[in-house]
Amino acid sequence: MKSRNVTLIVLGILFLLFPLIIRSDYYQHLVIIALMWVIIGSSWNLLAGYTGQVSFGHAIFFGVGAYTAGILTTKLHISAWWGMLFGGPVAMLIALFVGWACFRLRGPYFALATLAGSEIIRLVATNWESLTDGMVGILIIQSFRSKLPYYYMVLALAGACIYVIHLVMKSKWGYYFVSIREDQDAAESLGINTTLYKNISLLISAFFAGTAGAFYMNYMAFIDPHVVFSLHYISIMTILVGIVGGVATIMGPAVGAFIMVGVQETFRSAFFGLAPKWISQGHALVFGLLVIFVILFMANGVVGDWAKIKRYVFRIKA
Amino acid sequence: MTVFLQTLVAGVLIGGIYSLIGIGMSLIMGVMGIINLAHGQLMMVAMYITLVLFNFLHLDPYFSLLIAMPCLFLLGVFLQRFLLNPLMKIESILPENQVLMTVGIGMVLTEIARFIFSSDYKSVKTSYSSSAFFIGNISFNVPMCIAFFFALALTVLLFWFLLKTDTGRSIRATAQDKDAATLMGVNTGRITVITFGLGSSLVAAAGCLLLPIFYLFPDIGGPFTLKAFVITILGGLGSTVGAIVGGVVLGIAESLGATYIGMGYKEMVGFVIFVLVLIFLPGGLKRLTKV
Numbered sequence: 001m002k003s004r005n006v007t008l009i010v011l012g013i014l015f016l017l018f019p020l021i022i023r024s025d026y027y028q029h030l031v032i033i034a035l036m037w038v039i040i041g042s043s044w045n046l047l048a049g050y051t052g053q054v055s056f057g058h059a060i061f062f063g064v065g066a067y068t069a070g071i072l073t074t075k076l077h078i079s080a081w082w083g084m085l086f087g088g089p090v091a092m093l094i095a096l097f098v099g100w101a102c103f104r105l106r107g108p109y110f111a112l113a114t115l116a117g118s119e120i121i122r123l124v125a126t127n128w129e130s131l132t133d134g135m136v137g138i139l140i141i142q143s144f145r146s147k148l149p150y151y152y153m154v155l156a157l158a159g160a161c162i163y164v165i166h167l168v169m170k171s172k173w174g175y176y177f178v179s180i181r182e183d184q185d186a187a188e189s190l191g192i193n194t195t196l197y198k199n200i201s202l203l204i205s206a207f208f209a210g211t212a213g214a215f216y217m218n219y220m221a222f223i224d225p226h227v228v229f230s231l232h233y234i235s236i237m238t239i240l241v242g243i244v245g246g247v248a249t250i251m252g253p254a255v256g257a258f259i260m261v262g263v264q265e266t267f268r269s270a271f272f273g274l275a276p277k278w279i280s281q282g283h284a285l286v287f288g289l290l291v292i293f294v295i296l297f298m299a300n301g302v303v304g305d306w307a308k309i310k311r312y313v314f315r316i317k318a
Numbered sequence: 319m320t321v322f323l324q325t326l327v328a329g330v331l332i333g334g335i336y337s338l339i340g341i342g343m344s345l346i347m348g349v350m351g352i353i354n355l356a357h358g359q360l361m362m363v364a365m366y367i368t369l370v371l372f373n374f375l376h377l378d379p380y381f382s383l384l385i386a387m388p389c390l391f392l393l394g395v396f397l398q399r400f401l402l403n404p405l406m407k408i409e410s411i412l413p414e415n416q417v418l419m420t421v422g423i424g425m426v427l428t429e430i431a432r433f434i435f436s437s438d439y440k441s442v443k444t445s446y447s448s449s450a451f452f453i454g455n456i457s458f459n460v461p462m463c464i465a466f467f468f469a470l471a472l473t474v475l476l477f478w479f480l481l482k483t484d485t486g487r488s489i490r491a492t493a494q495d496k497d498a499a500t501l502m503g504v505n506t507g508r509i510t511v512i513t514f515g516l517g518s519s520l521v522a523a524a525g526c527l528l529l530p531i532f533y534l535f536p537d538i539g540g541p542f543t544l545k546a547f548v549i550t551i552l553g554g555l556g557s558t559v560g561a562i563v564g565g566v567v568l569g570i571a572e573s574l575g576a577t578y579i580g581m582g583y584k585e586m587v588g589f590v591i592f593v594l595v596l597i598f599l600p601g602g603l604k605r606l607t608k609v
Contacts (some may be wrong), residue, residue, distance in 0.1 A: 249410050291418060299411075
């Protein structure tokens with residue numbers, strides 16, 4: 001327990017000092033993106049890993065958060081930073097509807113409804129031009145030129161997100177969530193209102209994903225329906241972050257986010273310019289192969305299967 | 319009135335093909351209890367096979383049915399045998415592992431197609447591609463009609479197979495109760511492999527039938543996967559009869575939507591149906607008939 005606290009403090013200091021030591025905008029950008037994925041991945045993990053309700057469309061909540069921030073600027077002419085306040089709650093409203101429609105049912109309905117939901121909302125965002133400007137997207141002006149404010153903001157958010165989820169999982173709610181995942185009938189028979197607690201889990205998850213979306217709007221300053229509601233680059237990436245790192249572990253998605261952003265960037269830049277250019281076209285293929293590989297050989301992720309990985313690596317060394 | 323009838327005819331004809339796609343998914347859903355999210359992508363593979371056969375050997379797309387269907391059967395068998403079945407033995411926290419796996423398979427198939435054929439739109443131009451005949455004022459597109467009757471014939475064939483052969487009976491038994499089927503001496507592991515192959519070859523048939531009508535590009539799989547699961551939910555999970563009705567309903571609804579609301583919203587219609595079914599008729603059409 002003591003050594004874990006020390007590790008956390010050292011990690012915290014490293015993260016605080018990182019942008020002061022590494023001055024390159026490029027690496028700062030990568031870490032900002034990775035920290036944003038920490039938030040999204042952790043929020044997905046609460047819902048899928050702990051509660052057992054696998055969402056195939058976290059882009060819904062992420063995108064709604066981003067669009068909330070964007071629309072506040074383009075239509076109400078107030079700062080997009082208000083989106084950080086409203087992005088989460090608006091995503092929760094959508095989540096409330098999704099939860100109400102799906103959680104009465106068992107089976108694959110929730111997974112399918114989230115998958116369909118992300119398509120529906122992408123079509124709405126594309127066609128409802130008076131509100132969202134459709135395919136043109138939303139462009140705002142970044143508040144800061146330096147990356148530092150964004151860095152510390154997303155670092156604080158990611159830390160808060162992990163801490164809140166840690167607290168939730170230590171509370172009574174956390175045990176309810178896990179019991180729903182393990183055996184819904186048993187949970188029900190012990191008097192747990194499973195529908196209610198599935199909804200609570202979804203709402204917390206949607207809140208964080210929406211807030212991350214609002215941050216994305218402020219940081220990237222440009223969104224369009226195909227970016228923020230993308231199945232591959234948001235929803236599947238979210239799932240990958242979760243399972244590569246390790247489902248149902250607090251630190252899993254955090255580790256997964258850094259691994260996945262690293263993998264994505266390595267292939268997007270064709271091994272930082274070392275490999276032939278055509279490699280960069282294959283990064284969607286790598287995503288798909290990674291899904292297959294991880295599920296087959298590392299079902300519980302880097303953190304969950306850490307003991308197994310360590311053993312394997314040591315055997316090779318010996 | 320003519321417009322309405324014309325819309326209805328177009329809807330029913332395309333609905334026949336949708337049914338074929340839906341049945342494949344329903345079969346897999348029934349036996350393995352998972353939604354196959356690579357379904358549309360498998361169809362895309364079949365369409366490319368047909369395209370290659372047409373370009374290089376000048377084979378008629380309908381004749382390619384005889385080649386594409388066995389090919390996809392083998393592909394399906396391979397996927398189930400080496401990628402999906404091993405997952406049953408792996409201890410994992412996530413319940414939807416197999417579904418996730420199908421998503422991965424779908425992505426890989428799409429990207430491989432993109433590598434080989436690039437993202438360009440391709441189509442097959444046959445002598446009958448744009449021909450039509452008239453009954454009264456209503457025009458019937460020839461390839462659509464051929465496709466519809468092929469789909470009908472395949473469906474009848476499938477039902478004969480499911481109802482009359484031993485393998486078919488085993489598939490239905492596994493779908494009803496896996497444990498009981500195992501106790502009765504059914505090799506359920508092999509049945510899942512056969513079922514996945516069967517589902518894949520059905521969707522391959524749909525791909526061959528669609529090729530003279532549609533254009534083809536690597537991302538065509540995604541929308542059809544979504545259509546297929548809308549049909550499956552609408553028909554009732556695992557119900558083949560439901561999938562037939564669901565396919566035709568979706569075809570008519572899309573066609574009506576395109577005519578009376580606007581082409582941009584055609585894709586939305588399926589999802590609206592999906593949400594309505596989820597809210598008002600959970601369990602799908604199967605619930606109405608108690609079959």
